[in-house]
Amino acid sequence: MRRMKTILVTGGAGFIGSAVIRQFINDTPHRVVNIDKLTYAGNLQSLAPVSTSPRYAFEKVDICDAAEVARVFREHQPDAVMHLAAESHVDRSITGPAAFIQTNIVGTYTLLEAARQYWNGLDGDKKAGFRFHHISTDEVYGSLGDDGFFTEETAYEPNSPYSASKASSDHLVRAWHHTYGLPVVTTNCSNNYGPYHFPEKLIPLMILNACNGKPLPIYGKGDNIRDWLYVDDHARALRTVLERGRLGETYNIGGWNEKTNLEVVDAICAILDELRPQGAPHARLKTYVPDRPGHDKRYAIDAGKIERELGWKPLETFETGLRKTVEWYLANDDWVRGVTSGEYQNWVEQNYTNRSL
Ligand code: NAD
Ligand code: TDX
Numbered sequence: 001m002r003r004m005k006t007i008l009v010t011g012g013a014g015f016i017g018s019a020v021i022r023q024f025i026n027d028t029p030h031r032v033v034n035i036d037k038l039t040y041a042g043n044l045q046s047l048a049p050v051s052t053s054p055r056y057a058f059e060k061v062d063i064c065d066a067a068e069v070a071r072v073f074r075e076h077q078p079d080a081v082m083h084l085a086a087e088s089h090v091d092r093s094i095t096g097p098a099a100f101i102q103t104n105i106v107g108t109y110t111l112l113e114a115a116r117q118y119w120n121g122l123d124g125d126k127k128a129g130f131r132f133h134h135i136s137t138d139e140v141y142g143s144l145g146d147d148g149f150f151t152e153e154t155a156y157e158p159n160s161p162y163s164a165s166k167a168s169s170d171h172l173v174r175a176w177h178h179t180y181g182l183p184v185v186t187t188n189c190s191n192n193y194g195p196y197h198f199p200e201k202l203i204p205l206m207i208l209n210a211c212n213g214k215p216l217p218i219y220g221k222g223d224n225i226r227d228w229l230y231v232d233d234h235a236r237a238l239r240t241v242l243e244r245g246r247l248g249e250t251y252n253i254g255g256w257n258e259k260t261n262l263e264v265v266d267a268i269c270a271i272l273d274e275l276r277p278q279g280a281p282h283a284r285l286k287t288y289v290p291d292r293p294g295h296d297k298r299y300a301i302d303a304g305k306i307e308r309e310l311g312w313k314p315l316e317t318f319e320t321g322l323r324k325t326v327e328w329y330l331a332n333d334d335w336v337r338g339v340t341s342g343e344y345q346n347w348v349e350q351n352y353t354n355r356s357l
Pocket of ligand 2 (some may be wrong): 088089091131136137138139190191192200201202203205217218219222224226230261292
């Protein structure tokens, strides 16, 4: 997309949404409207590098609020929607699934209906060019054994309340395309990591706990496998799919980076031993805690389709991306302090006291 367009990003104050917005403002001529409710996971500090741009606008709106979402469409007249707003943490979905049903399912439905009404009222090029891009996860495919990869044809078998709510949202998006002709594309991505990642997720939690001399909680035996992708590579993939993805298609996005959780934790400890030798060896903090209920064993994405059709490939290796990530957390104390106060701390205290932390 060369001429200036208006992209409506939901969940833009979150980890991946903020990376997408920073790229749009820094690397493209487009205008971005960020719709975010600012839950515990939403942080406007993550947008500080771009928020003074005249091409950036913020709307503090809950995607479940149909009237407000309709107003945003009316006022901003977007050319595309990138839908990232969600409750995103598997452990929280186990202790409190209600918010996941509400935001991920009801919220996606509300947004789809608003987009459909708006799109129906468009004409000409604006109508033909409109896109609804739904951002989803590889967790909808369930869990792999020792072999094989998730492809776009893999059957849905979600196992957690989080992945079931994301699978539901994928199905709604698919139905709005088939039934109403809404021009949609969907992407399913593997585990992201990188700067501005909320420290309830494995990688930032381990970095910050290790820096503070706290235990590094490893669920079960630490042999579960995740397939890691650097967040800026994901954001670039999303922009590629939005621009050139075929309507109604799904694209899997992944980094070909399978690691056991223990390998990830050991790699973080090794980088910290080098960058903060006063705490070495950080691996002494590893602590085995009871497993996550229903813990998926292995995720691995076959990212062949997006590479073949759209020419996207990750730029970072796990080694380069992880080092950048650790360096970022060491250099960004202010951001970390901003997200580790208040509600998050209360949640950690209430939910982890039984997990021998
Ligand atoms: P995140 O939790 O960091 O951010 C979610 C954002 O959505 C927050 O800013 C939050 O305030 C906002 N939000 C939540 N409920 C809302 C509501 N009702 N209305 C408006 N805004 C609301 O999540 P993330 O890691 O950036 O993930 C973004 C998307 O990508 C999600 O849809 C997630 O399922 C998907 N995804 C994430 C990963 C990953 O590894 N993080 C991998 C694949 C897919
Ligand atoms: O303290 C921990 N100890 C631990 O062993 C945490 C937080 C996690 N783990 C394990 C569980 C997983 O096997 O590490 C792995 C990664 O855990 P998370 O960071 O919670 O990610 P995951 O459950 O794999 O889900 C993530 O990837 C897919 C995102 O949170 C989702 O939003 C995304 O869809």
